Amino acid sequence: MKNKTILIVDDELDICVTLSKILNSNGYKTITATNSSSCLNELKKNFVDLILLDVWLEGSKKNGIELLKIIKNYNKNLPVIFISGHGNIEMAVNAIKKGAFYFVEKPFKSEKLFLLIERALENAFLKKEYEVYKNAYDNQNEIIGHSKSINKIKKNINKLARTNARIFLFGEPGTGKKLIAKKIHESSTRGDKPFISINCSMLNNESFVEQFFGKDRIEDKSIGYIQKAEGGTILLNEICNMAFEVQAKLTDFLQKETYSLKGLNEKVYSNIRFISTTSKNPIEEIEEKRFRKELFYRLNVAQIKVPSISKRRDDIPILIDFFIQKIKKHNNLPEIKLTSDVYTILQTCLWPGNITQLKNFVDWLYIMYPKLINKGKNISVNLLPKDLFKKSNELDETRSNQLIMNLPIRKARKEFEKKYLVNQVNRFGGNISKTANFIGMERSALHRKIKNIGIKK
Numbered sequence: 526m527k528n529k530t531i532l533i534v535d536d537e538l539d540i541c542v543t544l545s546k547i548l549n550s551n552g553y554k555t556i557t558a559t560n561s562s563s564c565l566n567e568l569k570k571n572f573v574d575l576i577l578l579d580v581w582l583e584g585s586k587k588n589g590i591e592l593l594k595i596i597k598n599y600n601k602n603l604p605v606i607f608i609s610g611h612g613n614i615e616m617a618v619n620a621i622k623k624g625a626f627y628f629v630e631k632p633f634k635s636e637k638l639f640l641l642i643e644r645a646l647e648n649a650f651l652k653k654e655y656e657v658y659k660n661a662y663d664n665q666n667e668i669i670g671h672s673k674s675i676n677k678i679k680k681n682i683n684k685l686a687r688t689n690a691r692i693f694l695f696g697e698p699g700t701g702k703k704l705i706a707k708k709i710h711e712s713s714t715r716g717d718k719p720f721i722s723i724n725c726s727m728l729n730n731e732s733f734v735e736q737f738f739g740k741d742r743i744e745d746k747s748i749g750y751i752q753k754a755e756g757g758t759i760l761l762n763e764i765c766n767m768a769f770e771v772q773a774k775l776t777d778f779l780q781k782e783t784y785s786l787k788g789l790n791e792k793v794y795s796n797i798r799f800i801s802t803t804s805k806n807p808i809e810e811i812e813e814k815r816f817r818k819e820l821f822y823r824l825n826v827a828q829i830k831v832p833s834i835s836k837r838r839d840d841i842p843i844l845i846d847f848f849i850q851k852i853k854k855h856n857n858l859p860e861i862k863l864t865s866d867v868y869t870i871l872q873t874c875l876w877p878g879n880i881t882q883l884k885n886f887v888d889w890l891y892i893m894y895p896k897l898i899n900k901g902k903n904i905s906v907n908l909l910p911k912d913l914f915k916k917s918n919e920l921d922e923t924r925s926n927q928l929i930m931n932l933p934i935r936k937a938r939k940e941f942e943k944k945y946l947v948n949q950v951n952r953f954g955g956n957i958s959k960t961a962n963f964i965g966m967e968r969s970a971l972h973r974k975i976k977n978i979g980i981k982k
Contacts, residue, residue, distance in 0.1 A: 529574035529646055530554045534564045534592070535608070536583045540631075544577065547635050553642075560585035561592045568599060570793050572718075572755040575645055578625075580609040580616065590623060597624045599748060602652050604645035608633075650717075668701070668708060669847045670840035673956065674832040678705065681829055686712035691824050694802040696831030699881030702802040703760065705831060710758040715798060718757030721750055725767035733771050738784050751784065754797050764801040764824065765810045769817070776820045799824060834876040834883070839953045842868040844880060848887040861890055862903045870906055872952040874913050886913075943978045950975075 531553050533544050541557040548555050556571055558564040561582060567573070576596065580589040587595070593605055607620045610631040617628035626645040629638065668679060685692055686709050694702040703722065710720045728736060739749035750759060761767075767775070778784060779799070783792040801824045810816035834841065845868070849861045876882050890904060897904065946960075953959040961971040 528552060528554065530556065530572060531642070532556045532558065532564065532567055532571075532573045532576045534558045534561075534576060534582070534589075535579040536560065536581070536585060537579075540579075547638075548642075551635075551639060561587035564592060565595070568596070569752070572796070573603065574649070575642060576603065576605045578605050578607055580607055580620070590620065593620070593623050593625060602649055604649045606641055606645060668704060669844050670837060671843065672832075672837040672840045674837050675840060678829060678831065682709050682712060685709055685827055685829075688827070689713075689798055690826040691798065692800045693807075693821075693825040693828040694800065694831055695807075695828065696802070696804065697833045697877075697879055698804045699879035700831045700833055701880050702804075702831050703762065705829065706758070706760045706800040706802065709800065710798070713758075713798070715757050719754045720758050720760070721754040722760040722762055723750060724762050725764050728767055728771045730768050730770040730774075733774050737775075737778070751795050751797065756796050758798045758800060761799060761801040761824070763803060763805075764820075765803045765805040765807055765816050769815065772817045772820045776817060776823060779820070779823045801825075834879045835951075838872045838951060839956065839959065841872045841876075841883070844883050845871065845887060848884050852887060852891060858891065859898050859901065861887070861898055862901065864903045864905050867904060867906055867909065869952070870909070873948055886910075939978055946971075946975060946978070 531548055533541050533548075533555055534557075535541050535544070536559055538557075538559055541559065545555040545557055556567050556573070558567050562585070564576075564578075578589050578592065578596075582588050582592070585592075589607060589609075593607075596603060596605060601624070604626045605624065607617075607625045607628045608631060609616070609628070620628045626648065627641050629641060668675060668682075682705065692706070692709065694705060696702050707720055710716060735749065737749045738751055781792075783794050785792060807816055807821050807825075811818050811821060845863070852858060853860050878885070889910065891898065894904060894908065897908075946964075949960050949964055950957070953963065957971055957975075958968055961968045964971070966974070
């Protein structure tokens with residue numbers, strides 16, 4: 526728990542200096558304030574892990590108890606340890622009730638203070654971990670799949686997590702862009718700091734400053750995205766949907782990386798990583814004057830192209846099984862059993878909704894066939910939703926049949942074989958070895974066959 530930042534608030538400067546030296550010598554970073562106003566200013570400017578707060582604060586606008594209430598409105602999980610030279614049991618009980626972690630009387634031994642600080646920081650850490658665990662079901666943080674394209678993304682995540690570069694994620698809706706962004710954050714040195722996701726279409730030009738930087742005072746109980754995410758990561762979801770006027774304000778902030786708060790003369794520096802996502806083509810959006818070029822280049826330092834399901838069909842059975850196990854575990858339901866040919870068929874479908882649609886499909890199975898699932902019976906191809914295949918195959922099937930019916934048998938056989946091989950190669954994401962193994966051919970023979978019948982890679 527070392528390298529944490531502690532704010533010391535005491536009306537006696539000598540005590541602030543002494544405590545600061547003691548804590549610094551034990552590996553903590555310290556900030557000092559001698560009254561309530563300077564305490565609130567320091568909270569605006571800095572990310573703080575713990576506060577040592579004097580109860581009385583002589584000559585200050587607010588005493589320690591009043592200041593505690595403001596601090597807890599600002600950040601309910603920020604641990605506060607009260608210190609006092611003339612406290613009593615009633616005061617201590619009152620402080621704990623109002624949210625203080627502990628109440629310690631002066632003079633105190635440094636060993637006792639270090640122990641309390643460690644316990645308070647550990648308690649704050651456990652609270653945060655509990656909140657993460659509580660949301661684990663809806664916020665799965667593992668990237669599922671072993672296809673070539675997904676393995677490449679996993680490698681890129683490891684590389685980018687070691688940097689502070691701004692990242693742009695491109696991909697169709699439902700491909701898992703937010704999950705990748707979260708994985709980059711968790712794998713980075715910012716992993717123990719906040720991860721804030723923002724829906725860019727909801728940012729309003731009139732209230733942008735308040736939304737991003739909060740209200741003028743901490744006492745207003747409203748802090749902006751920048752303060753909430755300090756030291757961590759902000760995800761700008763669907764950045765191309767951001768209002769054009771708002772884009773100019775965001776560009777200005779990204780250029781300076783500072784902002785101002787009313788009543789504070791100096792600029793406040795931010796320490797935040799930005800990751801952006803889009804399902805649109807940003808270059809086309811720039812040409813149509815809907816997306817600012819300067820904002821794009823501020824955010825697009827590094828980029829990841831997230832593949833659609835059609836580019837990673839060999840991951841479809843893995844994803845289906847993952848969602849089955851997830852629903853089974855968290856809803857205490859029996860496991861869905863699918864026949865092997867169902868997986869084969871599912872790999873040939875279009876899935877325009879990508880991973881989101883796959884999850885919805887598994888939900889649909891649980892809704893439609895509870896009796897079969899409870900009896901442990903298999904779900905066969907004839908039980909699958911018909912529109913799943915109709916949209917993906919109807920047009921191609923019609924064209925193919927028209928072509929084949931006008932060909933002699935030798936050419937028709939070649940056309941069928943070509944169509945069969947194209948579907949199988951696509952099914953395995955272009956992996957010739959896996960395709961050859963499944964259809965029972967030598968890899969070299971399949972290469973020759975593909976070349977002979979004119980299939981382009």
